[in-house]
Amino acid sequence: MSDHIYFFDTTLRDGEQSPGATMNLQEKLGLAHQLEKLGVDVLEAGFPATSPGDFESVKTIARQAGDMQIAGLCRCLEPDIDRCWEAVKYAKNSRIHTVLATSPVHMEHKLRKSPEDVLKMIEAGVRHCASYTDNVEFSAEDAARSDRDFLCRAAETAIKAGARVVNIPDTVGYAQPWEFAEFVRYIIENTPNADKAVFSVHCHNDLGLAVANTLAAIKAGARQAEVTLSGIGERAGNAALEEVVMALTVRKDYFGVTHNIVTEQLYPSCRMLSLTIGRPIPDNKAVIGANAFAHESGIHQDGVLKNPETYEIMTPQSVGRTESTLVIGKHSGRNAVRNKFENMGYKLDDTQLNVLFEAVKHLADRKKTLHNDDLIALIQEEIYRMPDRFRLRHVSVLSSDCGVPPTAAVIIDVDGEEKKSTGFGVGPVDALFKVISDILGQTPELEQYAINAITGGPDALGEVTVRLRENGYTSMGRGAHSDVLVASAKAYVNAINNLEKRKQEYKRPHE
Ligand code: KIV
Numbered sequence: 385m386s387d388h389i390y391f392f393d394t395t396l397r398d399g400e401q402s403p404g405a406t407m408n409l410q411e412k413l414g415l416a417h418q419l420e421k422l423g424v425d426v427l428e429a430g431f432p433a434t435s436p437g438d439f440e441s442v443k444t445i446a447r448q449a450g451d452m453q454i455a456g457l458c459r460c461l462e463p464d465i466d467r468c469w470e471a472v473k474y475a476k477n478s479r480i481h482t483v484l485a486t487s488p489v490h491m492e493h494k495l496r497k498s499p500e501d502v503l504k505m506i507e508a509g510v511r512h513c514a515s516y517t518d519n520v521e522f523s524a525e526d527a528a529r530s531d532r533d534f535l536c537r538a539a540e541t542a543i544k545a546g547a548r549v550v551n552i553p554d555t556v557g558y559a560q561p562w563e564f565a566e567f568v569r570y571i572i573e574n575t576p577n578a579d580k581a582v583f584s585v586h587c588h589n590d591l592g593l594a595v596a597n598t599l600a601a602i603k604a605g606a607r608q609a610e611v612t613l614s615g616i617g618e619r620a621g622n623a624a625l626e627e628v629v630m631a632l633t634v635r636k637d638y639f640g641v642t643h644n645i646v647t648e649q650l651y652p653s654c655r656m657l658s659l660t661i662g663r664p665i666p667d668n669k670a671v672i673g674a675n676a677f678a679h680e681s682g683i684h685q686d687g688v689l690k691n692p693e694t695y696e697i698m699t700p701q702s703v704g705r706t707e708s709t710l711v712i713g714k715h716s717g718r719n720a721v722r723n724k725f726e727n728m729g730y731k732l733d734d735t736q737l738n739v740l741f742e743a744v745k746h747l748a749d750r751k752k753t754l755h756n757d758d759l760i761a762l763i764q765e766e767i768y769r770m771p772d773r774f775r776l777r778h779v780s781v782l783s784s785d786c787g788v789p790p791t792a793a794v795i796i797d798v799d800g801e802e803k804k805s806t807g808f809g810v811g812p813v814d815a816l817f818k819v820i821s822d823i824l825g826q827t828p829e830l831e832q833y834a835i836n837a838i839t840g841g842p843d844a845l846g847e848v849t850v851r852l853r854e855n856g857y858t859s860m861g862r863g864a865h866s867d868v869l870v871a872s873a874k875a876y877v878n879a880i881n882n883l884e885k886r887k888q889e890y891k892r893p894h895e
């Protein structure tokens with residue numbers, strides 16, 4: 385058996401199913417580019433049959449990918465498979481990932497099919513996939529709750545019909561590590577022709593065991609791990625890529641396996657995701673959190689000063705948590721800015737460089753030191769954001785403690801036409817949001833408002849995220865600025881733009 389583990393990243397598919405994690409095409413392309421740099425072997429770009437928007441993103445990512453394999457998900461049904469191939473076929477290396485449930489509860493209540501009918505569907509579906517490509521993955525949904533001998537028959541059928549990867553998902557996060565290891569070992573040992581396929585696992589985190597189950601399965605012979613950045617995904621999420629990777633890396637002595645992940649890109653990748661979906665990385669998050677390498681107690685500090693190995697099993701540098709400052713201020717040239725972004729992995733065309741150059745200068749006027757995170761925030765803000773219907777132009781807020789209610793004045797371009805208004809609120813943020821709602825004629829419910837300092841120090845860039853809800857649609861918005869009120873206004877307008885886009889996207893399939 386090979387000792388190489390393939391990483392299959394599903395941040396853009398299962399990860400996007402996490403509530404509030406919807407991404408637009410530009411954002412997905414930015415992440416896909418970063419995931420390629422991170423060294424993932426397979427990127428699952430989406431589920432093309434679900435919506436025209438998903439189809440377009442998978443197709444665009446496929447066109448732009450390098451050697452990384454691009455997978456699309458589809459049910460085990462011909463029209464789904466055709467649609468999936470239509471989108472992924474543009475990649476240099478395309479994979480069709482087809483899924484059908486094999487557990488008694490799913491077969492009886494969801495599919496309303498007998499086990500024999502399910503085997504026939506697997507045979508026909510996988511064969512249809514294999515008529516397009518020999519890179520076919522079959523997933524037995526809810527495998528962890530399936531009968532193990534039936535699962536062996538399902539895997540055998542899929543392999544015979546042309547699947548080269550057989551995935552064993554713990555769809556509902558029910559398995560326990562020892563039990564799952566034993567289960568996976570049984571399937572591999574009892575499936576005829578198992579050596580013709582790579583066995584994979586895809587674990588959900590409902591009981592907080594996704595990473596443990598993934599590692600246990602690897603120990604038992606699985607050779608592909610399906611994971612997401614920071615573990616985002618349906619419900620409680622998936623196994624966190626960075627945790628599985630670092631467990632295999634730090635404990636190479638125990639697992640004895642290799643992988644292609646560039647560990648120094650772990651933090652930059654998770655940070656990019658966090659900025660994209662507007663969800664800060666918790667301080668105590670394993671591997672990449674701000675406290676993962678901070679030693680607080682005196683005894684620990686003393687030990688680390690004498691020898692870091694006393695309390696550090698990995699270095700911040702090994703996961704890319706290095707703080708590098710930009711020695712570029714307002715007097716630096718365009719080339720220095722281009723070089724800095726290129727060193728961080730962003731290739732810019734001339735138009736993008738011009739936009740970013742202006743933004744860097746503008747920020748450098750207000751902030752002495754620019755950190756990598758400030759720059760990632762700028763690129764998210766200026767480049768990866770889709771063209772918006774509503775563009776914030778100017779904001780002014782007055783606030784006092786002498787009984788006069790906070791007042792806001794705002795100017796916004798609506799479809800290119802300038803609109804302005806003023807008004808009061810209970811607090812300055814409330815005043816701003818009321819005036820913006822008034823100008824745009826929209827009054828969504830504010831579900832969440834959060835401020836986060838992107839970097840340390842009094843001149844830190846403030847990052848505001850808001851979540852809005854209207855008629856069952858939800859959207860996230862993000863804004864970064866050295867003035868948190870301006871950041872708040874940007875986040876609010878961004879969320880309203882995203883809400884508009886969501887409504888349009890949902891309308892399209894029914895037109
Ligand atoms: O959780 C699951 O079973 C899935 C499959 C599509 C692999 O996401």
Ligand code: ZN
Pocket residue numbers: 398553555586588618
């Ligand atoms: Zn899943």
